[in-house]
Amino acid sequence: MKLHEKIYFELKEKIESGTYPVGSLLPSEHELVANFQVSRETIRKALRNLLEHGYIQKKQGKGSIVLDVKRYNFPVSGLVSFKELQAKQAIPSRTIVVKNERVKAPKHLVEAGLVTEDEEMILLVRQREINGEVIILDKDYIKCLSKEMHLPNEQMAISLYDYLEGDIGLLIAYAKKEFNVEPITKEDCELMALGQDTHVVVVRSEVFLEDTSFIQYSESRHRLDKFKFVDFARRQHA
Amino acid sequence: MKLHEKIYFELKEKIESGTYPVGSLLPSEHELVANFQVSRETIRKALRNLLEHGYIQKKQGKGSIVLDVKRYNFPVSGLVSFKELQAKQAIPSRTIVVKNERVKAPKHLVEAGLVTEDEEMILLVRQREINGEVIILDKDYIKCLSKEMHLPNEQMAISLYDYLEGDIGLLIAYAKKEFNVEPITKEDCELMALGQDTHVVVVRSEVFLEDTSFIQYSESRHRLDKFKFVDFARRQHA
DNA sequence: TAGTGGTCTAGACCACGAC
DNA sequence: TCGTGGTCTAGACCACTAC
Structure with missing residues (x-):
């Protein structure tokens, strides 16, 4: 498993379980860099993945806001069998x-x-x-x-x-x-x-x-x- | 206009005009770095954008293959008015x-x-x-x-x-x-x-x-x- | 083996938001 | 002003493809 994938899944899990509640902010990229001991680009790749899958909304100067996954994540789009x-x-x-x-x-x-x-x-x-x-x-x-x-x-x-x-x-x-x-x-x-x-x-x-x-x-x-x-x-x- | 956007639009234009024909390979990331005089990550961001919009398909060890835009790019998806x-x-x-x-x-x-x-x-x-x-x-x-x-x-x-x-x-x-x-x-x-x-x-x-x-x-x-x-x-x- | 894209690092500077 | 994410750089090493 790639580093950024591991971080993506860990954050995703914490969002789904409510550890990061809807409407709250994720730790900043800087903090995540310190927590996971990886470079910032690796953190950003994980966050981009969360963004694309509808888990967060990023806002410059503010942070990464957790979205309501239950509401937005019944994906029948994409290429699914x-x-x-x-x-x-x-x-x-x-x-x-x-x-x-x-x-x-x-x-x-x-x-x-x-x-x-x-x-x-x-x-x-x-x-x-x-x-x-x-x-x-x-x-x-x-x-x-x-x-x-x-x-x-x-x-x-x-x-x-x-x-x-x-x-x-x-x-x-x-x-x-x-x-x-x-x-x-x-x-x-x-x-x-x-x-x-x-x-x-x-x-x-x-x-x-x-x-x-x-x-x-x-x-x-x-x-x-x-x-x-x-x-x-x-x-x-x- | 950001650098990676400028490169995205330039490559997109060359794909749509047939300068890079369907089925051919784009110049390698290394070549594009030399051509545009930017870092590789900037090139990669432009290419990721082309990938997401259905212009190319990337293959490790091979290159970026140009897709048939006319066939795939009538986007009624997304958030369009x-x-x-x-x-x-x-x-x-x-x-x-x-x-x-x-x-x-x-x-x-x-x-x-x-x-x-x-x-x-x-x-x-x-x-x-x-x-x-x-x-x-x-x-x-x-x-x-x-x-x-x-x-x-x-x-x-x-x-x-x-x-x-x-x-x-x-x-x-x-x-x-x-x-x-x-x-x-x-x-x-x-x-x-x-x-x-x-x-x-x-x-x-x-x-x-x-x-x-x-x-x-x-x-x-x-x-x-x-x-x-x-x-x-x-x-x-x- | 040589060349490609994929991953990752460790910095730098900028634009925006909240205080 | 300070902290946030956004952009960009210049390298390194790895995995895959073609020959």
């Missing part, structure tokens, strides 16, 4: 793998230059059940990194990202996401518990690895009444 | 101020501890027209910072944030936002061009100043077919 979300929220859920097969790359990905024309991809379709109802339908196209590559159904029922990052050792770096509300398709009707709904929320993502190579395109289709997206945003004054 | 959005997209639009009056603070804000019970706030309701249709309905509750405070209608038709930041000199720092899809209200029907729609996208925000004091609560109600939210997200491996 369904499994990681569920783990945080402790909701009874289940995943059913509907499709897991090789297909030709969809045309719009070829046109976007993300894959070559005759390339094969793995199409993965999964139902996400919460309290016994299918609330989310996930459709993923994953680039084949080798001829033999396949995705074990048992793993896909847990987490695609756990498999790609843990078992295969890929490093997922960033994604472009797009949120829309669209009319339902026949597939939505068949695979989701929609009732009278006429629309679903569609989250489309293009996902890339650390070397900037394309790895995954996904469409996550959500029932309107269960969709919620929470974000913590900082204003850019540049 | 309607006026700033319109400016980027050059769409003919108009804002109509429907209400601008003092009211008692709404109960849910009192319960959340954001305002005191008998406090007055300014209620601002604005229609956002695009191509002659009301697509968005913005309802804002703004905290009264003085007895005399009022918001000029002419300014509100341009930008609330321009007024608060420019004219009054407030510094908006961060916000918590929540996205939901909800059934329409009577007010939506009356003030928006909804057609057969039964739902709208609702974006609720709590906005805070640099000293962490609460300043604004807002509800932005969007017609389903015109709502779109684009995000660039990095995976947290910590």
Whole structure:
């Protein structure tokens, strides 16, 4: 564990436990330098991390003010998998793998230059059940990194990202996401518990690895009444 | 202008203009130090800024890879005002101020501890027209910072944030936002061009100043077919 | 092995806030 | 005035990538 990470986690823990109460000031950077016996830049890196995650607000001439974490830190933003979300929220859920097969790359990905024309991809379709109802339908196209590559159904029922990052050792770096509300398709009707709904929320993502190579395109289709997206945003004054 | 900002803007400009083509490597940090005649930490701060805004991907042992800005940098995320959005997209639009009056603070804000019970706030309701249709309905509750405070209608038709930041000199720092899809209200029907729609996208925000004091609560109600939210997200491996 | 970015140090000076 | 965070410097050593 890096020094600045250790300091970040220690301060984060003290904020979450109330050792540093909401609205109070953290010890000054100078004091933290003395306490942790590290250089000021190392302290500042830890504080920057706290700032970016919504734990503190810094003010020149004053100090680092502790924010109300419970209010601002239900992060559904960023790049987080369904499994990681569920783990945080402790909701009874289940995943059913509907499709897991090789297909030709969809045309719009070829046109976007993300894959070559005759390339094969793995199409993965999964139902996400919460309290016994299918609330989310996930459709993923994953680039084949080798001829033999396949995705074990048992793993896909847990987490695609756990498999790609843990078992295969890929490093997922960033994604472009797009949120829309669209009319339902026949597939939505068949695979989701929609009732009278006429629309679903569609989250489309293009996902890339650390070397900037394309790895995954996904469409996550959500029932309107269960969709919620929470974000913590900082204003850019540049 | 700070040094690292100047370097950030110069590199950003060269990426956007294609001087550094997509997929190529930026000059190494060592080279940039020599070119700009600054210390390495200053270069690194500029590069960190490019990374956070989706312009580059860094890889240890390799370098800084230029990403496809056109594809990833339509930022509707962050904390951006309607006026700033319109400016980027050059769409003919108009804002109509429907209400601008003092009211008692709404109960849910009192319960959340954001305002005191008998406090007055300014209620601002604005229609956002695009191509002659009301697509968005913005309802804002703004905290009264003085007895005399009022918001000029002419300014509100341009930008609330321009007024608060420019004219009054407030510094908006961060916000918590929540996205939901909800059934329409009577007010939506009356003030928006909804057609057969039964739902709208609702974006609720709590906005805070640099000293962490609460300043604004807002509800932005969007017609389903015109709502779109684009995000660039990095995976947290910590 | 050579070159890259990642981490860390020990200073300096400046701008802002509270008193 | 004093203490705070913001910017910047000039080094050091380490981990990873490419060859």
